[in-house]
Amino acid sequence: MDAVNKVINEDLQKERDKCKFNVAELTAFLDGGDKFTQKRREKENRVFSIQGLRDAVPDEYMSHKERYENAVRKAVIMHQTLGTLEDKTLTEYETARLALRATTSSAIFKENSPLMLHYSMFANVIEGQGDEKQREYWLKKINNMEIIGTYAQTELGHGTFIRGLETTAEYDPKTEEFVLNSPKLTAYKWWPGGLAHTANHCVVMAHTYSQGKSCGIQPFMVQIRDLETNMPMKGVKLGEIGAKLGFNTVNNGFLGFENHRIPRDRMLMKNSQILKDGTFISSPNSKLTYGTMVYIRVSILGTMANTLGRAVTIATRYAAVRRQSQPKPNEPEPQILDYVTQQHKLFIGIASSHAYYISCFWLWTLYHRVTKELAVGNMDNLAELHALACCLKATTSADAAVLVERCRLACGGHGYMLSSNLPQIYANVTAANTYEGENTVMLLQTARALVKAGMQVAQGQKVSPSMAYLADQSKMAKWDSSVDGIVKGFQKVAAGKVAACLASLQRHTNNGQSAEDAWNLTSVQLVAASEAHARVILLSVFKSEMDVQTLTLSGETRTVLFQLVQLYTIYWALEKVGDLLLPTTTTTYSVSICDTAMRCDGWMDETSLFEKSTIQTSARTGIAGLVLSGLVYDSAVYPELVHQSLTSWPLQ
Numbered sequence: 152m153d154a155v156n157k158v159i160n161e162d163l164q165k166e167r168d169k170c171k172f173n174v175a176e177l178t179a180f181l182d183g184g185d186k187f188t189q190k191r192r193e194k195e196n197r198v199f200s201i202q203g204l205r206d207a208v209p210d211e212y213m214s215h216k217e218r219y220e221n222a223v224r225k226a227v228i229m230h231q232t233l234g235t236l237e238d239k240t241l242t243e244y245e246t247a248r249l250a251l252r253a254t255t256s257s258a259i260f261k262e263n264s265p266l267m268l269h270y271s272m273f274a275n276v277i278e279g280q281g282d283e284k285q286r287e288y289w290l291k292k293i294n295n296m297e298i299i300g301t302y303a304q305t306e307l308g309h310g311t312f313i314r315g316l317e318t319t320a321e322y323d324p325k326t327e328e329f330v331l332n333s334p335k336l337t338a339y340k341w342w343p344g345g346l347a348h349t350a351n352h353c354v355v356m357a358h359t360y361s362q363g364k365s366c367g368i369q370p371f372m373v374q375i376r377d378l379e380t381n382m383p384m385k386g387v388k389l390g391e392i393g394a395k396l397g398f399n400t401v402n403n404g405f406l407g408f409e410n411h412r413i414p415r416d417r418m419l420m421k422n423s424q425i426l427k428d429g430t431f432i433s434s435p436n437s438k439l440t441y442g443t444m445v446y447i448r449v450s451i452l453g454t455m456a457n458t459l460g461r462a463v464t465i466a467t468r469y470a471a472v473r474r475q476s477q478p479k480p481n482e483p484e485p486q487i488l489d490y491v492t493q494q495h496k497l498f499i500g501i502a503s504s505h506a507y508y509i510s511c512f513w514l515w516t517l518y519h520r521v522t523k524e525l526a527v528g529n530m531d532n533l534a535e536l537h538a539l540a541c542c543l544k545a546t547t548s549a550d551a552a553v554l555v556e557r558c559r560l561a562c563g564g565h566g567y568m569l570s571s572n573l574p575q576i577y578a579n580v581t582a583a584n585t586y587e588g589e590n591t592v593m594l595l596q597t598a599r600a601l602v603k604a605g606m607q608v609a610q611g612q613k614v615s616p617s618m619a620y621l622a623d624q625s626k627m628a629k630w631d632s633s634v635d636g637i638v639k640g641f642q643k644v645a646a647g648k649v650a651a652c653l654a655s656l657q658r659h660t661n662n663g664q665s666a667e668d669a670w671n672l673t674s675v676q677l678v679a680a681s682e683a684h685a686r687v688i689l690l691s692v693f694k695s696e697m698d699v700q701t702l703t704l705s706g707e708t709r710t711v712l713f714q715l716v717q718l719y720t721i722y723w724a725l726e727k728v729g730d731l732l733l734p735t736t737t738t739t740y741s742v743s744i745c746d747t748a749m750r751c752d753g754w755m756d757e758t759s760l761f762e763k764s765t766i767q768t769s770a771r772t773g774i775a776g777l778v779l780s781g782l783v784y785d786s787a788v789y790p791e792l793v794h795q796s797l798t799s800w801p802l803q
């Protein structure tokens with residue numbers, strides 16, 4: 152590997168040499184500053200220098216058991232290594248941003264770590280749902296790895312419908328204990344990562360009863376295995392759920408209870424409490440129990456940015472070194488990156504990855520603001536956060552899955568090889584369409600808020616900031632092909648779709664349908680309205696955050712970043728050209744957008760918008776340079792991937 156790494160493929164080197172901007176500057180921009188790039192590299196260099204973290208045999212040639220054991224072995228080394236690098240002087244935002252950008256884990260685990268849930272949901276649920284005493288007691292143990300945990304919510308019978316969970320926790324005031332039961336097979340927890348063999352504790356979401364009454368769904372800290380023998384505790388049944396498309400080293404498991412008793416203080420009591428005598432004190436808002444899911448939904452935007460970034464890096468490098476066909480006689484075969492169709496496949500992946508980073512940082516800021524507000528009892532912005540997190544999680548994960556698959560196809564036959572790592576990346580990214588709230592269901596949650604906002608607008612009431620554009624549509628009648636103009640076009644599309652949903656709901660209820668049936672009959676349009684709203688947010692946040700955040704950057708770096716913004720916006724205008732034509736109320740709007748669409752698509756060759764935005768011409772020096780220059784997604788960041796690609800692809 153070392154020998155191969157030293158000699159860089161000539162074509163790849165040429166592409167890197169064409170880069171017109173300062174790659175270090177862009178890298179620092181994405182990391183949040185030079186200091187953080189340095190810290191990230193320090194972390195990565197330390198991890199990647201450890202021989203024990205390299206696989207002696209490719210994962211896919213190991214048995215299921217060997218793969219798991221190998222993953223546990225690496226997870227232990229990773230924890231020991233990264234633990235010593237923790238910087239306690241950083242703010243929470245800085246730590247999170249560093250964690251998001253330092254993708255050491257994805258380079259070491261192709262199918263993720265068996266401790267994934269311990270670090271993500273388990274730690275966060277204690278933080279968000281535990282009272283002060285519980286946080287102090289459990290977080291220390293979690294951070295020191297004295298206990299290993301997971302998040303057990305989904306059951307065989309219900310994943311989406313949390314209120315339908317069947318695991319019960321019944322309070323017994325005589326012993327001051329809760330008694331946990333899985334009354335039926337469908338009540339078995341099914342899916343939690345690390346549950347099969349790794350975790351010895353978990354947070355269990357259970358339907359809670361006290362004094363014979365339902366107290367809703369509450370979280371409980373439960374020890375499921377003996378810390379010495381790792382055998383299940385009395386009244387606990389555990390096992391593995393079986394092989395999956397991906398996530399095979401995450402060790403997803405099942406869990407059932409038979410009269411398993413836990414002390415009263417194992418209920419996480421920050422929001423709701425059950426007193427010693429069984430009195431139930433209800434949370435100020437029952438949805439606070441869902442807070443950990445909101446946190447992970449926000450993080451998923453960043454995970455999609457990273458995952459798509461890896462795929463498009465592999466595919467763009469491949470496109471630089473792969474030569475194919477002979478369009479001009481007596482000339483060498485061109486690099487496939489020269490084909491505009493290839494650029495069209497890949498560059499949107501690069502733009503999207505950046506758009507997701509920017510949106511994630513933006514949403515993360517809102518998440519923190521709302522968390523602080525909740526701490527002082529202010530719930531005003533919780534609904535807005537939930538609506539944004541749901542539609543952005545769904546839209547970015549759905550798009551990322553399509554774009555990763557496109558990267559795989561863009562590598563021809565080699566993309567079908569496991570050694571390209573693209574199939575495994577696809578398996579990871581498509582999982583996010585399902586986990587943490589299935590995408591259709593998430594879009595319908597946002598649609599609920601949009602319908603409410605649509606009705607408020609109709610009554611002249613104020614709506615939340617991210618939906619304020621719904622009230623502002625009468626002003627826009629003319630098509631404007633600038634980025635801001637296209638964003639306005641998307642706002643018009645979303646507003647039109649929300650209005651159509653309201654009309655449809657009204658029509659169905661007027662025809663005698665119940666509100667629930669009217670909702671179901673309108674749900675295809677509701678999902679479309681929600682996706683349109685997500686497009687408005689992604690496009691407008693990408694543009695407006697870039698406007699503000701890039702002010703201190705050099706002209707060259709700003710140029711390439713704004714090319715990404717332009718590409719992202721125009722790409723989606725072309726994808727949704729039918730939608731952009733639909734909500735028109737005036738002929739001028741309709742004709743001019745049609746005209747732009749034709750020009751964008753190259754049907755009219757002169758003054759093409761595609762050319763005007765220099766997207767085609769910048770391909771070799773600008774956008775492709777982003778990845779080809781090798782610093783944004785530094786080869787050092789993904790040694791495993793680079794190793795795979797260098798050994799299997801003819802780079803020399």
Ligand SMILES: CCCCCCCCCCCCCCCCCCCCCC(=O)SCCNC(=O)CCNC(=O)[C@H](O)C(C)(C)COP(=O)(O)OP(=O)(O)OC[C@H]1O[C@@H](n2cnc3c(N)ncnc32)[C@H](O)[C@@H]1OP(=O)(O)O
Pocket residue numbers: 244247248250251267271272302304305310311312313314344438439441442444445447449450451453454511512515533534537585586587588589592596599600
């Ligand atoms: C600096 C940047 C840093 C970035 C960060 C960097 C960090 C570092 C990196 C970290 C790496 C991490 C990587 C990821 C790893 C992942 C591993 C994978 C693990 C996967 C784990 C899982 O997969 S774990 C299970 C998840 N399983 C679900 O996800 C179930 C979905 N199912 C529901 O979520 C509910 O079932 C559903 C549908 C809402 C209905 O719930 P329901 O029936 O109770 O409610 P209703 O629909 O009746 O709604 C009634 C009203 O509640 C409102 N509302 C509902 N939810 C609300 C909420 N959350 N907040 C507020 N409000 C809410 C709603 O808007 C209505 O409001 P209104 O009445 O005003 O309209």
Ligand SMILES: Cc1cc2nc3c(=O)[nH]c(=O)nc-3n(C[C@H](O)[C@H](O)[C@H](O)COP(=O)(O)OP(=O)(O)OC[C@H]3O[C@@H](n4cnc5c(N)ncnc54)[C@H](O)[C@@H]3O)c2cc1C
Pocket residue numbers: 268301302303304305308309310311312341342343344398403582585586587588589590591592595
């Ligand atoms: C890789 C992976 C890791 C996971 N890790 C964990 C974990 O660690 N802990 C944990 O608790 N869970 C975990 N899960 C479970 C995950 O959260 C659930 O799979 C998810 O919430 C979806 O639930 P479900 O599987 O029951 O699908 P369902 O809800 O049954 O969905 C099936 C179909 O029905 C549709 N549908 C369902 N309800 C509605 C509705 N109201 N309106 C319209 N359509 C609807 C959906 O759109 C979908 O098309 C994991 C899942 C995966 C894939």
